[in-house]
Amino acid sequence: MANPRRTRGQWQRLVAAWERSDLSAEAFAARRRDLNPRTLSWWRTQFRRAEREEKQGSVPGFLPVRVEGLAAPPAHVAARGPVEVVLGSGVKLHFEHRLDHVGLTALAAAFGGRS
Numbered sequence: 509m510a511n512p513r514r515t516r517g518q519w520q521r522l523v524a525a526w527e528r529s530d531l532s533a534e535a536f537a538a539r540r541r542d543l544n545p546r547t548l549s550w551w552r553t554q555f556r557r558a559e560r561e562e563k564q565g566s567v568p569g570f571l572p573v574r575v576e577g578l579a580a581p582p583a584h585v586a587a588r589g590p591v592e593v594v595l596g597s598g599v600k601l602h603f604e605h606r607l608d609h610v611g612l613t614a615l616a617a618a619f620g621g622r623s
Contacts, residue, residue, distance in 0.1 A: 512542060519551040519555075520551075520555060522543070522548065522551070523548065523551050523552045523555055526548060526552070527552070532545075533545035533546070533548050533549045536548065590602060590603060590604050601615075
């Protein structure tokens with residue numbers, strides 16, 4: 509018999525029933541001839557991932573940064589864009605515009621770097 513197409517809601521109900529059964533994917537699927545244990549496991553993974561992402565909330569890809577207290581930019585330019593700064597946490601900051609040495613120093617200090 510060919511495997512029928514199921515909706516996301518149908519898969520959610522099947523995965524919930526499987527989890528309540530305490531059976532392996534293979535044993536649960538063996539009770540139904542039209543169910544593939546690997547597909548069942550794949551759907552459970554998708555639902556768990558979506559649940560984790562929902563709990564964590566969405567994280568913006570870019571955060572605004574404002575450096576205050578700088579006078580007029582000095583004539584000496586430390587870097588002409590684009591510039592990428594990699595923080596110790598692994599976060600990468602990408603700038604398309606030039607940054608002077610005062611700006612770079614202030615940026616490093618704002619994120620806990622050494623000046």
